[in-house]
Amino acid sequence: MIKVEHLSKTFGELSVLKDVTTEIKKGEVISIIGPSGTGKSTFLRCLNLLERPSGGKIWIDEADILDPKTDINLIRQKMGMVFQNFNLFEHLTVMDNLTLGPIKLLKKSREEAEKRAMELLLQVGLAAKYNAFPEELSGGQKQRVAIARCLSMNPEIILFDEPTSALDPTMVSEVLGVIRRLAQDGMTMAIVTHEMNFAKDVSSRILFMNEGIIYEEGTPEQIFEHPKKEKTRAFIHQIRNFQYHIENNAFDFYAMNAEILKFCEKNFFPIKKTRNIGLIIEEILQLCLNNEKAAERNDILKKTNGMEVMILYSEKDSETEIVFSADQSFQNICYKTEDDDGLSMMIIEGLTESINESVTDNRVVMRLKLKEN
Ligand code: ADP
Ligand code: MG
Numbered sequence: 050m051i052k053v054e055h056l057s058k059t060f061g062e063l064s065v066l067k068d069v070t071t072e073i074k075k076g077e078v079i080s081i082i083g084p085s086g087t088g089k090s091t092f093l094r095c096l097n098l099l100e101r102p103s104g105g106k107i108w109i110d111e112a113d114i115l116d117p118k119t120d121i122n123l124i125r126q127k128m129g130m131v132f133q134n135f136n137l138f139e140h141l142t143v144m145d146n147l148t149l150g151p152i153k154l155l156k157k158s159r160e161e162a163e164k165r166a167m168e169l170l171l172q173v174g175l176a177a178k179y180n181a182f183p184e185e186l187s188g189g190q191k192q193r194v195a196i197a198r199c200l201s202m203n204p205e206i207i208l209f210d211e212p213t214s215a216l217d218p219t220m221v222s223e224v225l226g227v228i229r230r231l232a233q234d235g236m237t238m239a240i241v242t243h244e245m246n247f248a249k250d251v252s253s254r255i256l257f258m259n260e261g262i263i264y265e266e267g268t269p270e271q272i273f274e275h276p277k278k279e280k281t282r283a284f285i286h287q288i289r290n291f292q293y294h295i296e297n298n299a300f301d302f303y304a305m306n307a308e309i310l311k312f313c314e315k316n317f318f319p320i321k322k323t324r325n326i327g328l329i330i331e332e333i334l335q336l337c338l339n340n341e342k343a344a345e346r347n348d349i350l351k352k353t354n355g356m357e358v359m360i361l362y363s364e365k366d367s368e369t370e371i372v373f374s375a376d377q378s379f380q381n382i383c384y385k386t387e388d389d390d391g392l393s394m395m396i397i398e399g400l401t402e403s404i405n406e407s408v409t410d411n412r413v414v415m416r417l418k419l420k421e422n
Contacts, residue, residue: 050075050206050237051096056105058091065091067261069105073206078232079239080248080269083258084284089241092258093208096239097128110205126154129199129207133215135191137183143170143194144179147201155202162201169197173227189220193227207231209240218314218323225251245288246317246364249273257281273364288315291360297350298338305330309360316362322369322419325400329371329417330358332393336383337373349378369419374412382406382415 051073058066065088073079081089094100096107098114098121107114114124138146147166151157157165170176173193183191192212199207212228213221225247232238232251242248248255248269255272257265265272265281276282291312293305306327313323337356338346350356353376361370373382383394398404402418 050110052106052108053096054106056092056095056107057103058088058095058100059103065261066095066102069261069263071256071263071266073237073239075205075237076235077237077253078251079254079256080252081239081241081256081258082243082245082248082272082284083256083264087258088261089258090210093130093210093239093241096208097125097130099130122154126202127205129202129204131192131195131199131207131209131212133211135183135188135195135215137191137195137198139183141182142179143175143181143183143186146183146194147198150198150202166197166201169200170194172200172230173197174223187220188216189223192216192220192224196224196227196231206237206239209238209242211241211243213242213244218320221314221317243315244317245273245315249364257284259284289362289364291362293358294355295334295350295358296355298343298347302334305358312360316364322421325419326360326369326371329397329400329419332397333371333373333383333415333417334358336389336393337375337379340384340386342384346379346384349376352376353378367421369421371417371419373415377408377411377413379413382413 053072054070056066056069057064069092081092083089091100095102102115109124109127112119112124114121138149141149144163144166147169148159148162151162151165152159167176167179170179173196175190175193175197178186178190178194183194186194209228213224216224221244225244228238228240229247229251240248240252250269252269254266255269256263257272259280265276265278272281273285276285291309293308295305309327309330310323313326318326356373356375359372359374361372362368375382397417400420402420404415404417406413406415408414
């Protein structure tokens with residue numbers, strides 16, 4: 050359905066897409082993953098000519114879309130695009146958002162367009178909102194309207210550019226649910242996403258983009274379980290494991306929390322699990338650094354190059370471990386004070402399946418295995 054050969058795109062001096070060759074067949078669901086800034090959005094935007102490629106060829110249904118003789122509007126109609134920020138017409142109702150294109154571009158009657166719009170709103174669970182304005186909707190609802198609007202043009206393929214990245218975590222699943230349903234119905238889709246679990250179970254193929262090329266591609270199983278190339282492995286691994294370095298006790302707690310949140314979102318952790326991880330890390334760091342030995346411990350941190358907080362996540366075994374590691378002169382990660390009532394530790398024990406502490410390679414390492422429910 051789509052064939053791309055040696056596609057390149059430069060912005061001035063910056064070479065973003067270097068040499069992209071791939072094919073998307075009818076009915077395929079392709080997830081595009083990779084570090085930010087590697088050209089994933091640019092790739093999608095070249096496919097529907099929101100960006101003019103600098104070189105290479107793109108065929109859609111046998112038509113060479115870079116050929117000046119090709120009718121670009123016809124090509125664009127075959128391709129829907131869903132953006133991170135919804136891009137709804139804010140001054141139009143949901144119904145008008147869905148009927149504008151079909152009436153103006155597909156020359157449908159208003160009646161026909163509204164009938165189809167209602168069917169689509171029903172399909173995305175928003176029939177009751179047909180008369181609402183976008184600002185009255187939640188982010189998840191807006192994105193579902195954007196998907197319905199895209200479907201109203203009867204596209205043959207839909208390109209999604211991080212459709213859930215701008216959403217509150219509580220709303221991610223309602224949008225993914227709609228996309229999942231489209232996949233089951235056989236819609237051809239290319240989805241740029243950070244939702245790895247989703248990519249894994251919805252896709253027929255994964256493209257890992259890195260440094261302006263499709264660095265590795267394969268089935269979800271090949272890419273997530275047996276990546277062939279080192280950089281693919283590093284990317285997959287880094288998504289699953291989190292590491293934060295604490296220099297001393299004046300570290301930026303909020304910056305760390307933001308990183309933890311980002312990691313949990315990337316891995317599609319439920320809200321409750323994310324909250325529990327944050328709570329455990331906060332409590333342990335309190336017990337570790339905020340006690341009568343605080344000054345002494347801070348000196349150790351400064352002399353021994355700080356401490357590490359890690360989250361190790363194995364999707365396969367559905368296991369999450371939180372690990373703290375510091376110089377062995379700490380003796381214990383959590384320093385036990387005289388007047389400690391043990392409440393913090395009780396909270397932590399309630400959230401964990403096991404807690405182990407050991408000394409290896411001159412480091413004291415505390416591992417807490419999270420309860421998964
Ligand atoms: P990704 O979606 O993988 O994060 P993008 O395709 O958005 O990556 O961007 C890749 C690179 O191209 C980035 O360095 C970005 O700053 C640059 N870039 C994207 N669009 C433009 C543009 N219109 N003008 C100049 N540079 C751009
Ligand atoms: Mg992008």
